[in-house]
Every structure is written in structure tokens, then in C-alpha cells.
Amino acid sequence: MMIKQDFEAAQSIDTVWDFFGDIPQVAASLPGAELTDEIGEDHYQGTVAIRLGPIKLEFDGEAKIKERNDADKTIVVEATGADKKGRGQAALQLVASLTPSPGGTKVDIALDLQVSGAAAQYGRGMISDVTSVLLTDFATNMQNRLQAAQSGLDPNQVASLKPASGLSIGLRAMRMALVRVFRRFFLPYRPRTR
Amino acid sequence: MTIDEIKIGGLGASRSRVEDNRFVRGKGNYIDDISLPGMLHMEILRSPLAHARIKSIDASAAWAIPGVRLVLTGELMASRNLAWMPTLSYDTQAVLATDKVRFQGQEVACVVADDPYIAKDACEAIIVDYEPLAAIVNPTQAMADGAPIIRDDKENQHDNVIFDWEIGDKDGTDRAFADADVVSELELHYPRSHPSPIETCGSIADFDRSTSKLTLYMTSQAPHIIRAAVAMVAELPEHMIRVVSPDLGGGFGNKVPIYPGYVVSILASILLERPVKWIEDKTGNLISTGFGRDIYLRGQLALRKDGKILGVRMHADSDHGAFFSDAQPSKFKIGLLHSAFACYDIPAAHLTARGVYTNKAPGGVAYRCSFRVTEAMFFQERMVQAAADDLGIDQAEIRRLNFVRDDDFPHRTPFGFLTDSGQYRKCLDIGLEAIGYEDFLKEKQEAKKNGRLLGIGISTMTEPLGAGNSREYDILGIKMFDSAELRVHMTGKAILRTGAKSQGQGHETTWAQIVAHELGIPAEDIVVEEGDTDTAPFGMGTYASRSTPVAGAAVSMVSRKIRAKARKIAAHLLEVSEEDIDWELGRFFVRSSPDTGVTIQECAMAAYSNVPDGMEPGLENNAYYDPPNLTWPFGCYITTVEVDPETGVWDVLKVVAVDDCGVRINPMIVEGQIMGGLAEAYAISSMQMITFDEQGNCVGSNYMDYLLPTAWETPGFELHEVVTPCPHHPIGAKGVGECATVGGPAAFVNAVLDALKDTGVRNIDMPLLPDRVYEALTEHHDVSGAPPLRTGS
Numbered sequence: 001m002m003i004k005q006d007f008e009a010a011q012s013i014d015t016v017w018d019f020f021g022d023i024p025q026v027a028a029s030l031p032g033a034e035l036t037d038e039i040g041e042d043h044y045q046g047t048v049a050i051r052l053g054p055i056k057l058e059f060d061g062e063a064k065i066k067e068r069n070d071a072d073k074t075i076v077v078e079a080t081g082a083d084k085k086g087r088g089q090a091a092l093q094l095v096a097s098l099t100p101s102p103g104g105t106k107v108d109i110a111l112d113l114q115v116s117g118a119a120a121q122y123g124r125g126m127i128s129d130v131t132s133v134l135l136t137d138f139a140t141n142m143q144n145r146l147q148a149a150q151s152g153l154d155p156n157q158v159a160s161l162k163p164a165s166g167l168s169i170g171l172r173a174m175r176m177a178l179v180r181v182f183r184r185f186f187l188p189y190r191p192r193t194r
Numbered sequence: 195m196t197i198d199e200i201k202i203g204g205l206g207a208s209r210s211r212v213e214d215n216r217f218v219r220g221k222g223n224y225i226d227d228i229s230l231p232g233m234l235h236m237e238i239l240r241s242p243l244a245h246a247r248i249k250s251i252d253a254s255a256a257w258a259i260p261g262v263r264l265v266l267t268g269e270l271m272a273s274r275n276l277a278w279m280p281t282l283s284y285d286t287q288a289v290l291a292t293d294k295v296r297f298q299g300q301e302v303a304c305v306v307a308d309d310p311y312i313a314k315d316a317c318e319a320i321i322v323d324y325e326p327l328a329a330i331v332n333p334t335q336a337m338a339d340g341a342p343i344i345r346d347d348k349e350n351q352h353d354n355v356i357f358d359w360e361i362g363d364k365d366g367t368d369r370a371f372a373d374a375d376v377v378s379e380l381e382l383h384y385p386r387s388h389p390s391p392i393e394t395c396g397s398i399a400d401f402d403r404s405t406s407k408l409t410l411y412m413t414s415q416a417p418h419i420i421r422a423a424v425a426m427v428a429e430l431p432e433h434m435i436r437v438v439s440p441d442l443g444g445g446f447g448n449k450v451p452i453y454p455g456y457v458v459s460i461l462a463s464i465l466l467e468r469p470v471k472w473i474e475d476k477t478g479n480l481i482s483t484g485f486g487r488d489i490y491l492r493g494q495l496a497l498r499k500d501g502k503i504l505g506v507r508m509h510a511d512s513d514h515g516a517f518f519s520d521a522q523p524s525k526f527k528i529g530l531l532h533s534a535f536a537c538y539d540i541p542a543a544h545l546t547a548r549g550v551y552t553n554k555a556p557g558g559v560a561y562r563c564s565f566r567v568t569e570a571m572f573f574q575e576r577m578v579q580a581a582a583d584d585l586g587i588d589q590a591e592i593r594r595l596n597f598v599r600d601d602d603f604p605h606r607t608p609f610g611f612l613t614d615s616g617q618y619r620k621c622l623d624i625g626l627e628a629i630g631y632e633d634f635l636k637e638k639q640e641a642k643k644n645g646r647l648l649g650i651g652i653s654t655m656t657e658p659l660g661a662g663n664s665r666e667y668d669i670l671g672i673k674m675f676d677s678a679e680l681r682v683h684m685t686g687k688a689i690l691r692t693g694a695k696s697q698g699q700g701h702e703t704t705w706a707q708i709v710a711h712e713l714g715i716p717a718e719d720i721v722v723e724e725g726d727t728d729t730a731p732f733g734m735g736t737y738a739s740r741s742t743p744v745a746g747a748a749v750s751m752v753s754r755k756i757r758a759k760a761r762k763i764a765a766h767l768l769e770v771s772e773e774d775i776d777w778e779l780g781r782f783f784v785r786s787s788p789d790t791g792v793t794i795q796e797c798a799m800a801a802y803s804n805v806p807d808g809m810e811p812g813l814e815n816n817a818y819y820d821p822p823n824l825t826w827p828f829g830c831y832i833t834t835v836e837v838d839p840e841t842g843v844w845d846v847l848k849v850v851a852v853d854d855c856g857v858r859i860n861p862m863i864v865e866g867q868i869m870g871g872l873a874e875a876y877a878i879s880s881m882q883m884i885t886f887d888e889q890g891n892c893v894g895s896n897y898m899d900y901l902l903p904t905a906w907e908t909p910g911f912e913l914h915e916v917v918t919p920c921p922h923h924p925i926g927a928k929g930v931g932e933c934a935t936v937g938g939p940a941a942f943v944n945a946v947l948d949a950l951k952d953t954g955v956r957n958i959d960m961p962l963l964p965d966r967v968y969e970a971l972t973e974h975h976d977v978s979g980a981p982p983l984r985t986g987s
Binding site: 056083084085086087088089114115116117118120121122125126177 | 242243244298299318320321322323324326477481887889890891892893895896898899
């Protein structure tokens, strides 16, 4: 499943690019993610915990920077993980590309996500909603960290949004889902005959 | 003096449904409404993976949760010889997985706890170590060289093939093709759908050690079959098992099979000596219980230039999931797929079918269909339309030319069924008239000039409903007859019990109408009971539109037995000989003196107070009815649509249905059945599909992804009727519950393809989602297959 999202950062493209080069910083901006080990160059071990209503998924896995193109300002990350209790697996390829924009830098994220197991049963709609929420949080956290760094503060002292907590993610994703249901009934379809 | 049959709620009365009185008041009694003292709750841990070896299961954390009473795994089941159970199709199915999981959602472990929330939390605490294996999600992968073998638990199973089956006359068909002017071909996929009743499955097992009696409340369309199966599987004596099927919130075939949840709840109750309740959640229902269809069909028609069909060849590759647990008559491995083309006069036909295992949920059920006739009729009507297009003949004309004629009955179909009645041309003509066929064809031409795409689709079919007869139809050797038991009380009121089981069909209303028709007792004086094996006579249950053809006939027959005894009593009361009295609805009278008579109610009173010498008192009896043949209703469905060339979205303009289901017992209920069937036909053709990805993840596991139409999307329907009584049914009725679901989808698909006719597109596989239609429209090719292998060709 391909999920695309973009957002603006107020900083210059080089600052943002440097940020993406610092994997521990990137990981710290991702809600629920934690790096546990660096097992090689551009190759990390870590965990991602997502709590969604009654289900808590904790993925153990690896992330690897597959490609880093300084000229195009494009980075490709591949990650795989398995839930600790054997309830599912996830694999993803994330392509982030930066382009200058009037306000600073535009960040385009293309996330190709394969989920199996319990999480997959939530359905494509729910997974893409949850992912969108996570990416939005990521963007906010990244901004906070970049601003902190600019102001000479330690980014790690800046409170990130809490690790992917059930209530907020669940509610926000549900809001998106409900909007879709609303659209189904009231927006696109106009029956011709009754 | 004469009783007005409509007034007493007899045959033909559109009597309000008796059961609705409690349903609309919230007084229905569904499985989850039942609560027994000391009852515990069971939850199922399901496999997250489609195909994986189980390396270990660690349930220690689950046992440690306060309130957990029992954790059941495959290992424990195996120690009781219950890890596997037989299926209704002579295969075996895992109750709780021991060696491997074979589909996503398969039952791996169960927790019984003080409340369902503790049980659910405890399931989360069980750690299963899986070794993932490659998943197979369609017949092509299943039959590929070197494909992993799904059923390695079975000796002598060296591939994924379940059966190869054939029927028909191969040589005769080859000759017909040699004589053909034109051969028309078509290949299509009928996607996997799920019956998705609003109420999921569930059970409450209550084993009483002091009496050794097991009472099993469960959601079953066929409680007697369950009792027999439990007796065999759990090795409990049959007389010590009582199965009660309470009110059911829909079934559509989904509640025929035996699911692991039922079996485990029984064992749990035996082990704990307390009632154990299991209520499936919606996702559990969608990913693990009996689905419908999932079959790849290809075929050819041998045609004469004028459109006459000379022969048919068909092949089916059928995806049965991980266990072959279809609920269908034993003799027919691919159900009644060979009922295809029954309404056409075709000299020769040959069908081959292959069933395969895949890593998908098992339990192919007749989803509102009489054992794969839905696939048969869809293929037939798509094929006939393709042939008409290939030959450039009018689609109504080709049907008219090939229909079995009204005076040709009984007619032997190309695959050997015997159809017995119908007025096919008349039904088609009424349908064409109602839709305004000729005018629409002109309108379509005009619209085309303005870039608008209009289409019209026809589907006509006769289908076999009401299995048996028992010579040919059995499930696990149990013959497919049915039964009724009628007890008339002293005051002329009565109780009727049958072996069928209503899931919304309205048996409590219509069965009473049949008794009213036969005996003249007002329908409101008759109470109908079903679903309790301790009280109801043995029956095979309700599915395959068999209630009216089989159990309904038994109701007639038992009423006639009652009438025969009442006649003797009447003769005694009137002091004349039996030969001298006649019957009119509700009353016996002396032929020579019609004013002198006794009512059925007076006979009932006499049966308990004044019987002739030598006669047993009482007025009750039972009847077991074994139908001489299936019944053959006919349906003609015509729809018009407009396709938006910019988006691929299609709107339904008009739907006309002409149904001939013989004599209608309650016309209002019949119309409700047809409308429900049409709504499902629209759903299947436009949006409803259970989808899997490459890893075998079921991505149709919730109502966000498995689309059901609401009242908002569903179009309006215009209904018409023709009545050709069934020659062998006691009151001339035929089945009807499924006709529109069976015949309807082809009408919608044919209409959309008719709108696309000039683009060179011959087929788009269901569901006709806008993206598929748009792809076909813009890229001028067929869109075939199901994800993940969907391809343009």
C-alpha cells in the first residue's frame, strides 16, 4: 500500500537535509520508535510500539538507509519488523525527497507499506489513516527539533509528542475514517433514480 | 357460510409477519440474549498469518491473568482426539491448529474466563512463535509446479488438488462443436464474497454432569445436522444432546457449517462443568467463516449462425480455502454447477471441475444460493450475452430462440436434470415490456451521439431449488427430506413444528398459512415452533431455498393427515358414512344436505371428548416429505444503466424483475425475498468482494473494506409475477428465496458491458468498481481476475 504525504518545514533545505542524515534524530521524531542498536553503517536495530484501541503492537526490527542522494536530496529507507508476540509483520520502504519552497523546504514522503497479521485486518483504510496521523506527528516533532537546534537548545530536551499512544492515534484515525464514511453517503454518489 | 381464505390468513394472504411483532419491540431472543447462571465466556485467538508452522505456543501469561479459567490449545484438543474434526464434504478441518496455520484467522487457541473482556485480554497474552511459509491465494498458484503443499497433514496428498470432477456427454459435445458455425468463448472469475449476516456466529454449551446432558444453544440453520455431527465428533450419545437454535439474525448459508468455536465451547463446558458462551466478533466472522463463490470459470458455446446453441463446454477451477468443508450434497463435488443452461434447449454439454486448497478461509457455502447455482447462472447469462454480441443478434432474441418451450415439459437439461414447468417466453416478454425495451434501444442510440453511455442487461434463468429428493441428495449420508408435526388442541387451536429453521424467511407466518389453507383453521390460531431438536421433528434445516419446497410440503401433508382423521370424526358426529360427506375450507358437510355440517374446530373438540369406537383420541400427526424432484422457479431480471465515461461510475436507471415461483403463499413475503435478493445481486456486481493480498492477508475483514450497499446506494426495483404451479408440490409452490441473488448479478454486469459494447471490451470481472470500468473504458481491454493477480489482458 502506497501512502503519500507532504509537509513544509520552515528551515532551509540544507538544514532539513542534515536532519535527515542524522538517523537517531529522525527516529526520535517518529512516535513510538526507539533505536536500540547501530549494527553497521546506516543500519540500525530498533522497536516501534503502536497502541490502537485494544491492540498493542510492538515491532522489533531493522532499518537500513538504502540510498542517500545528496544532489537530489533524496533518501530511501527500508525497514522490516515483526511483532514481539507473533501477531504480524511489517515491511516498508520510505522515500523522502526535499525541494526548496518559498517558506523553506517541502518534504515529500512516499511510504510503501506492507503489513500482515493482526494489523492488516484493520484494513487498508484504517492503516493509511493511522500512518497519516503518525506522519503528521513526525512532521511536528521534526519542526520542534529543528527549531530547538536553531535556538541553541538540545533537541533531546524538547518534549516530543508522546509515543504513539492509543487514545490520540485511535481517535484521530477514527475521525479520518468517519469523514470517509460521511463522504460515502453525502458527497460523491448522486443516485439518478429512486 | 363459506370461509374467505384470505381473511383467515390462508394461501395468497399478504399477512403481516408474526415474528416481526417481537423483533420490532426488541424482544427477539438471539444467542447473545441468552444468559445462564454461572456462565463463562470464551474468546478465540486467531492466526495472524495465512500459512506458517507453529514452533511453540506459550500460554503461561494468559493463565496468570485473574479470572482466566481455561486456556485451550491444539495440544490439549489433540489429547482428547478433538484437534481435527470431519467436514460436511468428507475432509478434515483443524479445530485448533497443532502443526501449521493454513489461513489468516484460523483458530489457534481459546481462553475461557469470567467475562469476555478478560478472555480477550488473555488471548493477547498468548505468545505464538510462527515460522512463516509462502502463502497460496488462488488456484493458479495452488496448481503451479513446486507449490508448497498446504495439506501436508493428509497422507497421500501430494499436491493442492481436492478433486477432479466431470459430468455430461463429452463425445456428443465434441460433435456439436464440430458442427458449429461459430464458437463463442468466455473466461471469468466469480469473486469470493461473504454472506455477512448482521448477527455473527455463537454458541452456549451447557454440559450438566448430573444428567450427562449437553444443551447447545447455537446459531445454526440446521440444528438436527449439528446434533448428529456432535454425537459423532464428541462421542456423546445423541439422545443426550439438545441443540437449540434461537432467533437468528440472518444466515444466508453462513450458519450451516460447523465451526471450531462451537466445538471448543462444548469441550470447555464439559471440562469446566459450567455453561460456556462464545460470541464471534465481526472480523472473526468475515475472515474465518463460510464464504461464497471464489471460482474461475471458462467455457465455450457452439452456435449456429442464427443463434441456436448446439453445445456447451465448461470448466471450473474452484478455490475452497484450506479445508474442503463446503456444505453441499455429497454426490456433487462442485455443487449444482451443472444446473447451468437448464432453461435453454441444448442438445449436448460437458463440464469439468477442479477444486483446490489455498491459504484462505474454508467453508464454501451456498451464499443465498442452491449449491453454486449462482455461479452457474451467472456464467450462463454472461456467456449467452457474449454469444449474442459475437453473432450480432439481439440479446432478447437469442434467449427466446433457445428457451425450452412451454409445451416441452418435462424437459431433460443438457446435464441431466429434469425441469417440469415454466413459461419462459411470457416472463421475458413481460420484462421487456416493463423496461420499455424498444424505446430504450432508441434512447441508447440517441444518447450515444451526445457521448453518453447507456446499457441494458438481461438475465433469465431457471434454477433447481429444494434439495432433495433423497435418492440423489444427502449430506454425510443423511437424506435430504424434511418434516412437520401438527398438534390440534381441543379448542381448535394448534401448534406446528418443523425440521426447518427460519433465519428471517418468516416461517412462523407462512407455515401457519399453509395449515390454514389445508384445514381452514385461522392462521392466527396456529403457533409455529422450530429450532429445538428436543421438540422439533428431524429435518435438514433451511438453506438452498428448500423450506417451502420440502418442509412447506411436509406441512401440507401433515395437515392432510389431520384432515383425514377429522373426516372420520365428522362422519361420526354427523352420523353418516365417510363417503357421504364433503369438505369445504374449514368444514365437513353432508353432501345431500349441505347445511348440515361440522367445523374443523368441532372435530377437534370431539377428538378429545367424543371419538368413534375404536379410534385413538387426539388430533395430531407428523409427516416426512421426500420431494419427487427439485422445484424449478424462473426469473427474468432486466436492468438499464448509465456509465459515466469520465469516472467509470455507473448508475442504475431501472431494474425490472419477473419471477415465477409458482403459487405464492404470502405475496408480501415473496416480494420482500425478491427485493432482498436483488439488493444482494446489486451488491455482488458492484462492490462486494473479500480480497486477499500476496501474503494471504484478508483485507476485507471489516465493513470499511468489505462494502455492503446501504439503502442509499441500492436502486429501486419494479416487480412482476407469473404463476406456473409446480406440478409435484402439494400446493404448487416453488422456492424463491434465492432467485434474485442467483439471477440478478448477470443483469447488472450485462448492462454495464452493453454500455461499453463499442469499445471492444468483452468482460470485466465483478465487482464492477469504478476503477475497473474506467480501466476497461480507457484502455479498451478486459479486466479480469481478483487481486493480487488482477490483470488487464
